[in-house]
Amino acid sequence: MSRKLFPVFALLIVLSMVLAACGGAAAPEAPAEEAAAVEAPAEEAAAAPGETEGPAPAASGDTLATVQARGHVICGGNSGVPGFGFLDTEGTFTGFDIDFCKAVAAAVFGDAEAYEIRPLSSQERFTALQSGEIDVLIRNTTWTLSRDTDLGANFVATTFYDGQGFIVRKADGINTLEDLDGGTVCVQTGTTTEANLADTMAARGLSYEPVVYEDVETGWTTYEEGRCDAYTTDKSGLVARQILLTVPDDHVIMDETISKEPLGPVVRHGDDQWFDIVQWTVFATFFAEEHGITAANAGDMMASTANPREKSFFGTEGELGAFLGLDADWAYNVVSQVGNYAEIYDRNLGPDTLTYIPRGLNSLYTDGGLLFAPAWR
Amino acid sequence: MAKTKYSTEEAIPFWRDERVLRVLGQIVFLVVAVSFFYYLYNNMITALAAQGMTPSFEFLGRTAGFDIGESLINYVRSDSYARALVVGILNTIYVSIFGIFFATIFGVILGVSRLSKNFLVAKLSSIYLEILRNIPLLVLLVFWYSGVFITLPRVKEAITFGPIFLSNRGIAVPWGIPTETWASYLIILFLALVVSIVVSWRLKVIGDRTGRPPLRILWVPLTFLVLAMVGWLVLPQSPLEIEYPALKGLNFTGGYVFSPEFMALLSGLVIYTAAFVGEIVRAGIMSVSKGQHEAAKALGLTSFQTLRLVIFPQAMRVIVPPLTSQYLNLTKNSSLAVAIGFPDLFAIGGTSLNQSGRAVEVIALMMGLYLLSSLLTSVFMNWYNDKIKLVER
Structure with a gap:
């Protein structure tokens, strides 16, 4: 009997060796993946820091010259997020981020159409920027410390303050988080969303009942059926999903935002002039809104204004444009061709669009928001 | 050598x-x-x-930082992961105990019905068993959740049955709130329990002596209930004050609310497991030889007496071991709760894993806890099996 068993033992030993060998090769990978999945933040996984070796200081200091020689600006963008960067049925890109690309083109060339969009995935975007394939990255990218330093990118300004928000039924009359006191909130498990929600409610001393789902679909269905008073996730996610609800108009996304997701254009390290151009283009849209300058009245304002700040904005006084290496009327071109911040916002995310997001933090500081342009002098 | x-x-x-x-x-x-x-x-x-990590259970002491919808003990977000997991295991035990209780009763009825001579009863029972045994539990759970409990009216249009409210926020029922005399009442209940056990033992002695066992299943609980009721009336203040649920703000407050997640999970588990229990009971009854039925009949026992005194005592030996497996299955199947948002051990374990990043430890802990609960159930059922097995003389 034992003799018969010998081959079995031999087989077992060989098998275990094979398994061990396989394990040796494969095992270190599996936990690494797992850890990555765990660490991945709520938004798309960022490019790994080690992914791009030696940030290519391509076109260091002469991005403007390169762009001008080429004749158009190349922006890294998104093609699948309605409201921000979306390739429509006619094959053109539309969206909030796309309009800022147009603004840069208007500032540089005086022609808002002198741009090209390179749709990029979240993994590709920083590599494309570092290698000089694109001039500026405007692709709902969250400003974080590691990206600002380790990835060799420079965030110029925040164009959109995103964050975790709530969607509620209009009929319930819930306007603030305080109105949700004692209510029920549907949330998806596994993200920072759940913890953000708990932190915020605890900080405000509000009681609520969380209903936590593994599956997004179940969460949305049960919210729609009225199991929950609110559903919470990132605001852009709420907006995209709201369109898919049976009667989107019965629901409204609350102004309230409970986590920080500042999104904005990104340029390469090492070219301060280009950094300044993109940054001040963004500021120009803020400034124009603050001063009531719109695409429609920009020409009249330019001719008639007596305000010295507005004069320097339009380039009719002083030579601020030259400091940036641009034409004197660069800011006028931005506003007249693309519009001020409010116009860009309303066009893509305003009340008349499908992807309506209340402005909330994305209002001028005078309206209780965070948009604040530095002094124009 | x-x-x-x-x-x-x-x-x-x-x-x-x-x-x-x-x-x-x-x-x-x-x-x-x-x-x-x-x-x-x-x-x-x-x-x-x-990756610079060493397996350690130190994280259990850290702040969990997330909230849990349903909890049998007090829990807030600043409590530790350990406490969050305790909430999870208690919820699992809670739903399992209710599930086992109802699945057993329902299952026995189904099993007996399937063997009934009444054509309709037997056929209905067979159809039920054949259908329910062959539907995956997850499908059943999603059906009960998305198809039944969530489609109940919204909270403001809740269906009212006297003081009970049915809505898709759950079933709100009046609930007793302990008053000052609650502690004394617990002592009375304990005494009533002792008296009932004594009565049970006396009845057994009488039954053994006379050969006509009294219906212990009726008299013992009756003793307990009467004593409990007398105790309630004797106390100066009633030990529990009834609190009625009322719609206040967005949700029902007061009373007790059985959440739709809990109800869906319980319904799914009970209906699914009862089908298997039914088959086990049928197998057990059929394992008792026909002669036993005939002998009981010949003695003039009614069919209920035949079941209680002749068939079940012998069938139990066949029923209990597979029934134990079904109880264990029910407990483990309750982890499917994660699909419908009930915060059981698995759901809370999953959240803890995501928040702490301690994958290996959390999974090991969950496996350990499920193993522990299964082993405890097994130990109890084995003890019961030993107790009822045929004593050979």
């Missing part, structure tokens, strides 16, 4: 000696098995160390 001085034959070499080989084989197997698992463990430790 195998060679002895006195052997006349040529010594058998030890590798041909069956006695040696037997032991050797076991040792080799043990060594292979142990080294295999040690290798896996070591591999994991090395891989974790490469």
Whole structure:
């Protein structure tokens, strides 16, 4: 009997060796993946820091010259997020981020159409920027410390303050988080969303009942059926999903935002002039809104204004444009061709669009928001 | 070793000696098995160390930082992961106990009905068993959740049955709130329990002596209930004050609310497991030979008496072991709760894993806790099985 068993033992030993060998090769990978999945933040996984070796200081200091020689600006963008960067049925890109690309083109060339969009995935975007394939990255990218330093990118300004928000039924009359006191909130498990929600409610001393789902679909269905008073996730996610609800108009996304997701254009390290151009283009849209300058009245304002700040904005006084290496009327071109911040916002995310997001933090500081342009002098 | 001085034959070499080989084989197997698992463990430790992590359960003491919808004990977000997991296991136990209780009752009724001579009852029961046994539990759970409990009216249009409210926020029922005399009442209940046990024992003695066992299942609970009621009336203040649920703001407050997640999970588990219990009960009853039925009939026992006194005592021996498996299954199946948002051990474990990043520890802990609950159920059922098995004389 034992003799018969010998081959079995031999087989077992060989098998275990094979398994061990396989394990040796494969095992270190599996936990690494797992850890990555765990660490991945709520938004798309960022490019790994080690992914791009030696940030290519391509076109260091002469991005403007390169762009001008080429004749158009190349922006890294998104093609699948309605409201921000979306390739429509006619094959053109539309969206909030796309309009800022147009603004840069208007500032540089005086022609808002002198741009090209390179749709990029979240993994590709920083590599494309570092290698000089694109001039500026405007692709709902969250400003974080590691990206600002380790990835060799420079965030110029925040164009959109995103964050975790709530969607509620209009009929319930819930306007603030305080109105949700004692209510029920549907949330998806596994993200920072759940913890953000708990932190915020605890900080405000509000009681609520969380209903936590593994599956997004179940969460949305049960919210729609009225199991929950609110559903919470990132605001852009709420907006995209709201369109898919049976009667989107019965629901409204609350102004309230409970986590920080500042999104904005990104340029390469090492070219301060280009950094300044993109940054001040963004500021120009803020400034124009603050001063009531719109695409429609920009020409009249330019001719008639007596305000010295507005004069320097339009380039009719002083030579601020030259400091940036641009034409004197660069800011006028931005506003007249693309519009001020409010116009860009309303066009893509305003009340008349499908992807309506209340402005909330994305209002001028005078309206209780965070948009604040530095002094124009 | 195998060679002895006195052997006349040529010594058998030890590798041909069956006695040696037997032991050797076991040792080799043990060594292979142990080294295999040690290798896996070591591999994991090395891989974790490469990421600068060492397995440690230290995180259990840290702040969990997330909220839980339903909890039997007080829990807030600043409590530790350990407490969050305790909330999870308590919820699992809570739903399992209710599930086992109802699945058993329902299952026994189904099993007996299937053997009924009444055509309609027997056929209905068979159809039920055949259909429900063949639907995956997850499908059933989603059906009960998305198809039944969530489609109840919204909270403001709740269906009202007297003080009970039915809505898709759950079933709100009046609930007793302990008053000052609650502690004394607990003592009375304990005394009532003791008295009932004594009564039960007396009845058994009487039954053994006279050969006409009284209906203990009726008299014992009755004793308890009467004593409990007397105690309630004797106390100066009623020990529980009834609190009625009322719609206040967005949700019902007061009373007790059975959440739709809990109700869906319980319904799914009970209806699914009852089908299996029904088949087990049928198998148990059919294992009792026909002669026993006929003998009972010949003695003039009614069919209920036949079941209670002749059939079930013998069928139990066949029923209990597979029934234990079903109880264990029910407990483990409750982890499907994660699909419908009930915060059981698995759901809370998953959240803890995501928030703490301690994958290996959390999974190990969850496996350990499920194992523990299964083993405890097993131990109890084995004890019960020993108690009811046929005593051979």
